[in-house]
Amino acid sequence: MIELEGISKTYAKSAVKAVDGLSLKVDNGEIFGFLGPNGAGKTTTIKLLTGVLRADSGSAKVDGIDMAASPLEAKRRIGYVTDNPEIFARLKAAEYLNFVADVYGVDSATRQERIGKYAGLLGIKDVLNASIGSYSHGMKQKLLVTGSLIHDPENWILDEPMVGLDPKSAFSLKEIMRERAASGKLVFFSTHVMEVAEKLCDRLAIINKGKIVFTGTLAELKAREGSDESLESIFLELVDDGEEAAS
Ligand SMILES: Nc1ncnc2c1ncn2[C@@H]1O[C@H](COP(=O)(O)OP(=O)(O)OP(=O)(O)O)[C@@H](O)[C@H]1O
Numbered sequence: 574m575i576e577l578e579g580i581s582k583t584y585a586k587s588a589v590k591a592v593d594g595l596s597l598k599v600d601n602g603e604i605f606g607f608l609g610p611n612g613a614g615k616t617t618t619i620k621l622l623t624g625v626l627r628a629d630s631g632s633a634k635v636d637g638i639d640m641a642a643s644p645l646e647a648k649r650r651i652g653y654v655t656d657n658p659e660i661f662a663r664l665k666a667a668e669y670l671n672f673v674a675d676v677y678g679v680d681s682a683t684r685q686e687r688i689g690k691y692a693g694l695l696g697i698k699d700v701l702n703a704s705i706g707s708y709s710h711g712m713k714q715k716l717l718v719t720g721s722l723i724h725d726p727e728n729w730i731l732d733e734p735m736v737g738l739d740p741k742s743a744f745s746l747k748e749i750m751r752e753r754a755a756s757g758k759l760v761f762f763s764t765h766v767m768e769v770a771e772k773l774c775d776r777l778a779i780i781n782k783g784k785i786v787f788t789g790t791l792a793e794l795k796a797r798e799g800s801d802e803s804l805e806s807i808f809l810e811l812v813d814d815g816e817e818a819a820s
């Protein structure tokens with residue numbers, strides 16, 4: 574379970590709040606989609622949630638554990654896939670995965686099993702002995718995904734995970750997301766792909782200019798907007814309203 578309460582963040586030398594008093598609660602067993610235009614604050618919110626950034630005010634809790642008060646305990650319960658897979662180019666993929674497994678204290682048999690499963694599903698199992706520097710963008714993305722699941726986290730948080738994945742890999746990733754939610758774990762991901770959000774998410778939130786403009790199911794969103802249009806049309810209208818309100 575993850576909970577953000579009135580969380581705000583302004584970057585140094587910036588006049589605007591990247592995230593502005595945002596509250597959000599996501600339960601276990603849910604696939605939760607986080608949508609919003611470029612610069613809306615999705616990545617910043619995810620960095621606050623995962624403890625990469627420190628909030629100016631408000632709190633982030635993971636399974637009830639406060640990120641600011643007990644960062645290690647909170648982070649232990651998270652698997653995080655960043656939007657930027659530029660990592661450790663000199664390491665071999667297998668070395669990276671073993672390093673991650675060491676950090677999380679995953680024993681040898683368990684790590685082998687999980688690496689085999691996820692690297693297999695994502696189609697990078699045969700290239701784990703190559704250096705990460707030789708990987709394509711999509712391959713790095715898949716390596717990050719595999720690493721993020723090595724400790725079988727309760728809460729899996731992904732920032733635009735579909736970017737750069739070929740159709741087969743995107744399908745495998747969606748299957749993994751569904752499997753984890755079905756087993757009672759939490760999946761939270763940001764995306765620009767409306768079709769993915771529409772098909773995959775149990776609930777979603779839309780953020781615009783650092784503020785949540787909607788949280789709920791797609792059916793609730795359609796009911797609220799009094800429209801049976803696609804998520805894409807409703808999204809564009811909502812985000813457009815936000816622009817007008819701000820100007
Ligand atoms: N490192 C940074 N330093 C200063 N400002 C930043 C930094 N990172 C993001 N911002 C600003 O914070 C705001 C939110 O950015 P953020 O990256 O969270 O948006 P996003 O919703 O993830 O966008 P995108 O869809 O393009 O990934 C933007 O106005 C952006 O310019």
Ligand SMILES: [Mg+2]
Nearest residue numbers: 615616617656
């Ligand atoms: Mg982003």
